[in-house]
Each structure stands twice: as C-alpha cells, then as structure tokens.
Amino acid sequence: MSIWAPAGSGTRGAGDGRGTSGGGRDAGGRGPGGPGRRPGREPRAGEPTGPGIQWLASAGTYPRALLALWEADPEAPAALPCGSVFDVVSVVSVFGRQMLDQLWAEGPGSGPVACHRGRTLVFAAPGTAARLPALLGWEEWGQSVPPLLCHGPGDAITVPPVSPADAGTPGSRWLLAPDARHPWLPGPEVLLWACVRAARAAASPEARGSIFLHADQGANVYDVSRRR
Template identity: 65%
Template sequence: MTTWLRDETTPYDIFRFLRDPDEERHQTARVTEEGAAWLVSATARPDDTLARWQEHPGAAAALPCGGAFDVVNVEPMFGRRMLDRLWAEGPGSGPVAVHRGRMLLFAAPGTAQRLPSLLDWEEWGEAVPRPLCHGVGDAVTVPPLAPAGPDAQAPRWVVAPDTRRPWLPGPEVLLWACVRAVRMVARADVRVSIFASAEPDANVYDVSRRR
C-alpha cells in the first residue's frame, strides 16, 4: 500500500474509502490509490480534485485529455471486441471505462489526432464504427472512484487504473485492435453464411424420405 497520501504535505487520507472491504461487492475493477493519483495528474490542480473526491467519493469527475492521456470513445459491443483482441493476441489495454452506453479506452497522448488518419488509410478502416477521439482541448467524464451501488447502468471501470504510470496503447496498437475486431466479425459472418448454405432444403429432404 502506497504511503503517498500519508506524508507531511497531505494531512488527510483521502482514499480511505477505497480500502473499505464493504465496497468490494460493488465492482470488480477497482481504482487504487496510485491509479487515482494518475487520474488527477491530468488536471491543473490535482489537490483540488482529490479534495472533491474526498467529499463526494460517489461522484463522477470531468478530466481534461491531451496531457496524461487521450481517450478513444467507441460503441460498447465493438469496444468489447477490441478488448478481446488486445488481451487475447496483443499487449493488453490501458484503463477502460463505460459511461453513457459508450466504452472509453484510455490511450497515449496524441492518439486522438493520429488514429482517425490511420483509419482513413487502412484497407479495413471503412468497416470500423467511427470512434470519437478526445485529445487536447477535450474533457471526458470518468466513473466515480467509489460507486454508489451495483447499478448496471451506472458509469463503471472495466479496467481500473492501478498505477501512477499505466501503460497506454498508442494509435498503431488501437488501429491493430480495430482491424482485428472487424476481421473477427467478418470471419464469423462467413462461417454463418457457409453453414446456412450447407443446410439441406427441408422440402427436398422430405421428398427423398418418401421415396
């Protein structure tokens, strides 16, 4: 357990609620103290953000992009496929959240600017549901550090930040994940089409049995 919030410059233990074992039942992906420190490092006044979270631990927070991270905002089903590929075949992912029916993939700064261009050049790019990319000048709402309860519709962490220096995928890695996700769907469609064409015609089968 880090001692970051227990030194002489920080007179309060702002993350004591994160260590409450009763909160374990509300979520499986939990933000750690170091993960929270990384999140607020995106703001101009991290101490103020920490203080607000201490007063309202169940509140979401708006954080600026372009400094500590960019965010790639995708449709949830496609985002799940991207995560499947990243974890099954790739290097994994950075923090990931779900908010207002969208999946937020935290990415390396600069990703928001480069990823759309890479998709334009990629052969499979047109098949990718166009992501919303948040970078310099944008802000995103992140889920609470301590959720109020097990509400399936509430903002939540899928992959929670747990370190001060999380690995963040860049535009090339996310392009790879997008293409892999699209190809996975295409292969599944081909298998369904082949299976459907191979099914015997019910009427022909009945006639052959009567013979």
C-alpha cells in the same frame, strides 16, 4: 495531513497533490488503498486503487482539489481534460468489447477502460487522438470500423466515480480501473491493430464470441498481470 499528500522521502510532487499513497491508516481507518474508500473495506473489482486515483487526478487542472473532492465524496463523477496525461478513444459498446477481446487475447493488453452512456472509453497514450483517425483512413478495413470519437487536447471526458455506491448499477463505470500511478497506455498503432482485428473478426462467419458473456459483465476476466 491527508493521505493524498503523504510526508516522507518517497513522495513525488507533494506540492501538486501527485504524491504516492502512504502505507499507514488515517484517522478514519482507511488503509493504503487510499482516500475515496469507505472506512474498513478494500476496493472492489472495477474500482481504481489509490495510485490509480492519483493518476486520474494528475490530469485535472487542480489535482489537490479533485483528490479532496473524491475523499469527501467518492461517488462523485468528474470531467477530466484529455491531451496531457492521456487521450481517450470512445467506441460503440459492442465494438469496444471486441477490441478489448483482441487486445487481451492476442495483443499487449490495455490501460484503463470505462463505459459511459453506451460507449466504451479506451484510455490511450497522448497523441493517439490525432493519429488514429489518419491511420484508419489508410487502412483497407478502416471502412468496417464504426465511427470513433477521439478525444485529445481541448477535449474533456467524464470519468466514473472512484467508488460507486452500487457496483452493479449500469451506466458510467470502470471496466478496467486504473491501478498504477503511471499505467501503460496503448498508442495509435496498437489501437489501429485492435480495430482492424475486431473488424475482421466481426466480418468472419467463424468469428468467436466475446469473452464477455453478458453486455453488463465486468472486465475482471482479463489477466491484468499481462499489462506492460
């Protein structure tokens, strides 16, 4: 039996492929980090954990098929629908990093974050895509926020591979990879706060530089233990 759908009393929703990962190793030598891992190695920084991969797959129309795809080819990207498990707010890369700086320096942190084709993809609570643009429209600093692409019901986004061949390759990759079966996700009010703080900081002559030293630096500088 695949370790994506383990047997036992701790399994939730084994029929739809959403169970939690078991603690043993399968015939290929893979440990509790889950499928999508090459035998004999742990996830690298910026790679989803087993529970995080299960959370991603739960957004798909056919979670079991998606898990099987990633087990066979962990380098395969996938398009996932938004609106039920998560919404996604897509921001130009530089402003996205500034938002993350605010969320982690002064705010509650964030959920998973990816980058794809020069944009930062912030995974948010369902409903955020509908409410955030309206909230920004009433905000004094809303005009200073670069245009956001808010993906909700009816939209789909491409997520990075769960185990890329080369973590240093630019392009589609995780900045903060999902690491829990039910991660905390910021809602529209939290992201509004981050947008306004980032816009104010960018307009200030005394604005601090990003905690990212380089544009392609990974996000493991964040203290993820502060996640809610």
